[in-house]
Amino acid sequence: MKSVYFVEKNKMQVREFPKAQLVKETDAIIKIVRACVCGSDLWWFRGISERQPGPVGHEAIGLIEEVGTGVKNFKVGDFVIVPFTHGCGHCPICLAGFEANCPNAKDGVNGGYQGEFYRAINTDGALVKIPGQPSDYSDDQLASLTALADVMPTGFHAAKAADVHEGDTVVVFGDGAVGLCAVISAKLLGAKRIIAMSRHEDRAALARDFGATDIIDERGEEAIQKIMSLTNGYGADAALECVGTKQAIESAFQAVRAGGRVGRVGVPHDVDYNEWIDSLFWKNIQLGGGVASVARWDKEILLEAVLSGEINPGRVFTAEFSLDEIQKAYEAMDQRTAIKSLLRISEV
Amino acid sequence: MKSVYFVEKNKMQVREFPKAQLVKETDAIIKIVRACVCGSDLWWFRGISERQPGPVGHEAIGLIEEVGTGVKNFKVGDFVIVPFTHGCGHCPICLAGFEANCPNAKDGVNGGYQGEFYRAINTDGALVKIPGQPSDYSDDQLASLTALADVMPTGFHAAKAADVHEGDTVVVFGDGAVGLCAVISAKLLGAKRIIAMSRHEDRAALARDFGATDIIDERGEEAIQKIMSLTNGYGADAALECVGTKQAIESAFQAVRAGGRVGRVGVPHDVDYNEWIDSLFWKNIQLGGGVASVARWDKEILLEAVLSGEINPGRVFTAEFSLDEIQKAYEAMDQRTAIKSLLRISEV
Numbered sequence: 001m002k003s004v005y006f007v008e009k010n011k012m013q014v015r016e017f018p019k020a021q022l023v024k025e026t027d028a029i030i031k032i033v034r035a036c037v038c039g040s041d042l043w044w045f046r047g048i049s050e051r052q053p054g055p056v057g058h059e060a061i062g063l064i065e066e067v068g069t070g071v072k073n074f075k076v077g078d079f080v081i082v083p084f085t086h087g088c089g090h091c092p093i094c095l096a097g098f099e100a101n102c103p104n105a106k107d108g109v110n111g112g113y114q115g116e117f118y119r120a121i122n123t124d125g126a127l128v129k130i131p132g133q134p135s136d137y138s139d140d141q142l143a144s145l146t147a148l149a150d151v152m153p154t155g156f157h158a159a160k161a162a163d164v165h166e167g168d169t170v171v172v173f174g175d176g177a178v179g180l181c182a183v184i185s186a187k188l189l190g191a192k193r194i195i196a197m198s199r200h201e202d203r204a205a206l207a208r209d210f211g212a213t214d215i216i217d218e219r220g221e222e223a224i225q226k227i228m229s230l231t232n233g234y235g236a237d238a239a240l241e242c243v244g245t246k247q248a249i250e251s252a253f254q255a256v257r258a259g260g261r262v263g264r265v266g267v268p269h270d271v272d273y274n275e276w277i278d279s280l281f282w283k284n285i286q287l288g289g290g291v292a293s294v295a296r297w298d299k300e301i302l303l304e305a306v307l308s309g310e311i312n313p314g315r316v317f318t319a320e321f322s323l324d325e326i327q328k329a330y331e332a333m334d335q336r337t338a339i340k341s342l343l344r345i346s347e348v
Numbered sequence: 349m350k351s352v353y354f355v356e357k358n359k360m361q362v363r364e365f366p367k368a369q370l371v372k373e374t375d376a377i378i379k380i381v382r383a384c385v386c387g388s389d390l391w392w393f394r395g396i397s398e399r400q401p402g403p404v405g406h407e408a409i410g411l412i413e414e415v416g417t418g419v420k421n422f423k424v425g426d427f428v429i430v431p432f433t434h435g436c437g438h439c440p441i442c443l444a445g446f447e448a449n450c451p452n453a454k455d456g457v458n459g460g461y462q463g464e465f466y467r468a469i470n471t472d473g474a475l476v477k478i479p480g481q482p483s484d485y486s487d488d489q490l491a492s493l494t495a496l497a498d499v500m501p502t503g504f505h506a507a508k509a510a511d512v513h514e515g516d517t518v519v520v521f522g523d524g525a526v527g528l529c530a531v532i533s534a535k536l537l538g539a540k541r542i543i544a545m546s547r548h549e550d551r552a553a554l555a556r557d558f559g560a561t562d563i564i565d566e567r568g569e570e571a572i573q574k575i576m577s578l579t580n581g582y583g584a585d586a587a588l589e590c591v592g593t594k595q596a597i598e599s600a601f602q603a604v605r606a607g608g609r610v611g612r613v614g615v616p617h618d619v620d621y622n623e624w625i626d627s628l629f630w631k632n633i634q635l636g637g638g639v640a641s642v643a644r645w646d647k648e649i650l651l652e653a654v655l656s657g658e659i660n661p662g663r664v665f666t667a668e669f670s671l672d673e674i675q676k677a678y679e680a681m682d683q684r685t686a687i688k689s690l691l692r693i694s695e696v
Binding site: 277 | 440441444445446448449509580582585605606607612615619620621622625626628629630631632633634635636637638639
C-alpha cells in the first residue's frame with residue numbers, strides 16, 4: 001500500500017509499505033477515503049520539533065476493510081471517522097468524556113492516516129460511524145466529515161473547556177483551521193457575539209461566514225483595548241486560545257471579564273504562568289482545556305451538525321491534493337497559501 | 349459604640365467609636381447580633397502579613413438599624429446576613445454571579461463587623477435577608493447563619509469552581525473551617541465519596557459528620573498514593589484546595605483524574621506554576637476559583653439549606669466569646685484550641 005513518509009525537514013514522500021494488518025482482536029483496518037494535513041504537522045515539517053522519519057498523519061475518514069473478532073459495533077463496509085484519539089470507550093476516563101487521556105490507548109499510533117490503509121485500535125470506542133457510504137456525500141460534505149477527525153472537535157474542545165453557552169460573548173485567538181472551527185463551535189453553542197482575532201483577509205472572511213460578529217486585527221495591548229471597548233470595559237465571557245503562543249494565552253487571560261473562562265487547546269512553552277495565576281484567582285477566572293475528545297464531541301453534537309448542514313467545517317480546506325502531491329500539500333500550509341490541505345486518497 | 353480594634357501583632361482591644369452613620373443613600377446601618385473571627389485574620393494577628401491598626405472583622409449577622417433613601421429591598425428591623433463581599437447586584441459582573449469582583453464595590457470595608465454597629469454599602473445587592481427575627485432561632489441556628497457571611501459560601505465556592513456534581517468523588521484539602529464547609533458543600537452538591545485530608549481528630553470527626561466518607565492523614569506523596577488507592581488508580585473527579593499552601597495546591601493537581609477539576613479558594617505564594625500548567629493541559633484538568641460569591645450562594649442554596657436543617661455549618665464554631673473577650677477569641681484560633689471563634693455581640 002502507498003503511505004506518506006516523512007523523510008526529513010521539508011521533505012515528504014509517498015512510499016510503498018506492506019498492507020496494514022490486524023494485530024489485536026479489537027483492531028480494524030481502514031481503507032482511507034480522505035485524509036489531511038494538520039497545523040501541528042508543520043512543527044516537525046519545519047524542523048522546529050523533532051520527529052523520527054516514518055509514516056505520518058492523524059486525521060481521516062474511510063471504509064472498514066477488516067475487523068477483529070472482538071469488534072462489536074462496526075462491520076466491514078462501514079463508513080467511519082478515524083479520530084486522532086484512540087479511547088477504549090469503557091474505562092472511567094473515557095466514560096467521563098476524556099478519551100484523549102484513555103489509559104488503554106497506549107498502542108494508538110498517530111501516523112499512517114495519510115495513506116491507503118490504516119490499522120485502528122480500540123475500534124468500538126475510538127471510531128465514529130457515518131451513516132451510508134462515501135458516494136452518498138458531496139465533496140464538500142466529505143471535507144466536513146474529514147474535519148471531524150481532529151480540527152473541528154479540537155476547536156469545539158476549546159469552546160467546551162471555556163464553558164461557552166447561550167448568549168455569551170466569546171473571543172477566539174487564532175485564525176488557523178482550529179481557531180476557525182472554534183468560531184463555528186462558539187456559534188453552535190449559542191454565543192451571541194464572537195470576536196475573532198485575525199489579520200488575514202481570507203481567514204477573517206471565513207470567520208465571518210462561520211459566525212464571527214467582530215474581527216480584530218490588532219495584537220497584544222491594542223487588541224485587549226479593542227476587546228474592552230467592544231465589551232463595555234468588562235471583557236468577554238470566554239476566550240478560546242487556539243494559537244499556542246505566549247502572546248495569545250496572555251491576551252486570553254486579559255480578554256475575559258471577572259468570572260470569565262479561558263479554554264486552551266495549545267501549549268505555549270515560553271510563558272511565565274507565575275505572573276498570571278494570582279490574577280486569575282483575584283478575577284475568578286477559570287482555565288481549562290487539553291487534548292480534544294474527538295469521538296465524544298462527534299457523537300454528541302458535531303456529526304449531526306455536519307449531516308444537517310448546520311456547520312460546514314470542511315471550508316477550512318482551501319486546497320486539495322492527491323497522495324502523490326503530498327509535498328505540495330505540506331508546502332501550501334507551510335507557505336500559508338492554504339489554511340488546511342485536504343488529501344483525496346481514494347475515489348468514492 | 350464598641351468595636352474591636354487591632355492594636356498590633358497578637359494584640360486586640362475593644363474600643364469606643366462614634367456610632368456608624370449612613371454616608372450614601374444605598375447604605376444601611378446594621379446592629380450586629382453575631383460576628384466571628386476568620387482564619388484569614390490570623391495572618392495579620394500573627395504578624396505574617398501587614399495590617400494597619402484599626403477596626404476589623406468581615407463576617408456578621410444583624411438587624412437593620414437604619415437604611416438610606418435609595419434602599420429598596422430592605423427596611424429597618426430586617427434580619428440580615430452581612431457578607432464580606434459588597435456587590436451592587438446590578439452590574440454585569442454581579443449579574444454573572446461574581447459579586448466579589450463588583451466594580452461598584454470599591455467603598456466596601458472589610459473591617460468593623462466585629463463591633464456593635466456596621467455601615468454596609470450596596471445594601472440591596474450585598475445583604476441577604478433572613479426570614480423572621482433573631483429570637484426565632486436557636487443559638488446553633490444563629491451560628492449557622494453567621495457562617496453564611498463568609499466561611500460556608502467560601503467552601504461552597506471551592507466546590508462550585510470545581511464543578512462538583514451528583515456522584516462525584518471529591519478530595520478536600522484543608523480541615524480548617526473553610527475545608528470543613530467544603531466537605532458540607534460537596535455533600536450538598538451530591539458527591540458520593542468525599543475524601544477529607546485531616547490529621548486532627550476533632551476536625552476529622554466533624555468532617556465525617558459533615559459527610560466525609562474517608563479521612564487521609566498523610567500528606568504529600570503518601571497522600572497522593574492513598575487517594576489513588578481509593579480511586580482505582582485514576583484520581584478523584586474534583587479536588588478542593590482550602591488551605592492556601594504550596595503542598596496543598598500541588599497535591600490537588602495530582603489528586604484528580606484526567607479531565608478532573610481543581611477549585612481553589614486560597615492563594616499560596618511559593619508555588620512554581622510553570623512546573624504544573626503543562627501537566628494540567630495534558631491531563632485535561634480545569635483550574636477555577638477565587639473570592640466567593642457570598643450573596644449568590646446564600647440566596648441560591650445555602651440559606652435554605654440552613655433553614656431546613658440540611659446543613660449545620662455553625663458547628664465549625666467550637667468556641668464562643670463576648671466582645672470583651674476578643675483577645676481570647678483570637679488566641680483560641682491562633683493556638684488551635686478552637687476551629688473558629690463565634691462572637692456574641694448582642695442578645696436576641
